[in-house]
Amino acid sequence: MASANSSVFLLITSIILISSTNAVNPPGNYTLPIASSTLCFAARFDLTFNIEYLKLDGKTNISRIPLNNETFQYYTGDCSKANSHQLTIGMLDNLTSITFYFDLNEKNQTSLKQVSVSLTIKNNDYFPNCSDNVGGSYVFLANESLFITDLSNSYRCYSKIKIDNFQSKSNVTIKSVDIENLRIQPFVDEKITFNDYAKEKVCTMDTFKSSTLIPIIVGACLAVLVVVVLAVYLVRRRRYRNGYQSV
Known part of the structure; x- marks a missing residue:
């Protein structure tokens, strides 16, 4: 049994070594x-x-x-x-x-x-x-x-x-x-x-990507800013109403 296991191990090791030898990294x-x-x-x-x-x-x-x-x-x-x-x-x-x-x-x-x-x-x-x-x-x-x-x-x-x-x-x-x-x-x-x-x-394609990417980033930042401002406004307005009703 031990001999059979050793043979299997050697076979697997040989396959790995052969595969590693054939693989060449660019x-x-x-x-x-x-x-x-x-x-x-x-x-x-x-x-x-x-x-x-x-x-x-x-x-x-x-x-x-x-x-x-x-x-x-x-x-x-x-x-x-x-x-x-x-x-x-x-x-x-x-x-x-x-x-x-x-x-x-x-x-x-x-x-x-x-x-x-x-x-x-x-x-x-x-x-x-x-x-x-x-x-x-x-x-x-x-x-x-x-x-x-x-x-x-x-x-x-x-x-x-x-x-x-x-x-x-x-x-x-x-x-x-x-x-x-x-x-x-x-x-x-x-x-x-x-x-x-x-x-x-x-190249022109890279230049075009760079020139279009900046407006997209700026637009996304502005959109996030608008959402944050709107959220703050709604929260403060709700607190104001709750305070008014309690009075």
Whole structure:
């Protein structure tokens, strides 16, 4: 009996260790070169794939795949070109990768110019009951002009940004790549030690949220104040009436 219990314990321990080994936490910041104090690139963000594919029954399904410790595998990148940087993130047991291409133009403005997704679809937890016709590897491209800011600045956007102009291929479509909680700075000056992101340019959606939030807060405070004043008035009026009746 003791031997059987020991075997069960060892089996459970092995499963836990294997699961812990396969789980890789995404970094707080994607920095290039990796583990260097002098950087050429820095970014942090949340990312989610929304992929539509054909199922065995002929219907379509949308698989939502977030970038987290269950899907993240690695990241790498390249800053060797003076006017072009790239960041690549590998996911899903190295079956999927996404590469962001950043550009520095003649006006010394940086921006995201293109997104490339390499995707392998097979019948697994992420693409359950996928049709035999859609199994295989695909490459999707989307040309963009996002995160535009001056070279000396970083770019910040906590709001959700949808990259959704990928082309469809053989009953497979990337409906969108959603990015949020973004802070990014390509083309960092490698001559100095990187301590923090430079002065930020804030996206329009974040600015709009901030500008609309203040009136809402002020309005809510005024509403509470009116309720309090009215309550005090009613209480004092009731006390006055009670005092008058007792006389």
